[in-house]
Amino acid sequence: MNSPWWNWTSSVWLVVAAMLAAYPVIVRDRTAVRWLALIGGAAVLALAYVSPVGVLAEGYLFSAHMAQHLVLLLVLPVCLLMSLPRGRAASGGDGSAGDRTARFFARPGVGWACGVGAMWLWHVPQLCSAAVGSPALGVLRDVSLVAAGLAFWWPIYAPSDRYRLPPLTGILYLFSACLACTLLGVYITFATLSVCPAFASPVDRIGVLGSLYDMGITPGVDQHLAGLLMWVPPCVLYTGAIVGLLSRWYAETEQEFGGATGAANQTVGTP
Secondary structure, three states: OOOOOOOOOOOHHHHHHHHHHHHHHHOOOOOHHHHHHHHHHHHHHHHHHHOHHHHHHOOOOHHHHHHHHHHHHHHHHHHHHHOOOOOOOOOOOOOOHHHHHHHHHOOHHHHHHHHHHHHHHOOOHHHHHHHHHOHHHHHHHHHHHHHHHHHHHHHHHOOOHHHOOOHHHHHHHHHHHHHHHHHHHHHHHHOOOOOOHHHOOOOOOOOOHHHHHHOOOOHHHHHHHHHHHHHHHHHHHHHHHHHHHHHHHHHHHHHHHHHHHHHHHHHHHOO
């Protein structure tokens, strides 16, 4: 339990406890599936900070830092959105402040700019190193990534259909995000050791740097791994979401075609 590779005293446990305690108070229409989504989100959040990924993300490995950020931006927000109760499928809204805010973030340009922009912004070399060296800035970075992830996934997994993009528009939305992540991943993979200078010469605070080098994880290899993580896993997630949108589009098309066919048959059969 005292292994330097794990941080069991991380303050993230307070966040996890708050999530689990607040959920039954805030969300009334709870189901087992929604509870599982929330618990899954809480689990990946805890692992992102308590596990070796979280430990090594603190100034040791750029690849661990990247993995942690992908969890915050792409995995945790989906779990949180899937834990919300499904709203009405009606096309209109009630005009309230909440409805106007939801409609604003349902615009594809807003969500796309938030999700893709946050990942690019926090990997500007100077800002990346500053956030690694400053706990306060690091917290701001992590919170902004979760918020940007919620904005990005809102047009895809919003709890009400009226805030979701049409399937074909959503596919274009996700495909273009995959291209943006690919470009960032290629840049990180093949750039010199300057993408996040804090990881080029890590300070060995807990005595694990020798073990990492013995495993062949030098700063150069580490940056290549970080680039591949930025490149491949996001596009895999986007592809999974695209498959879901294709299934939704096919079901809607089949339903419309079946309805039109039924109406036509009824018309023909009417004397």
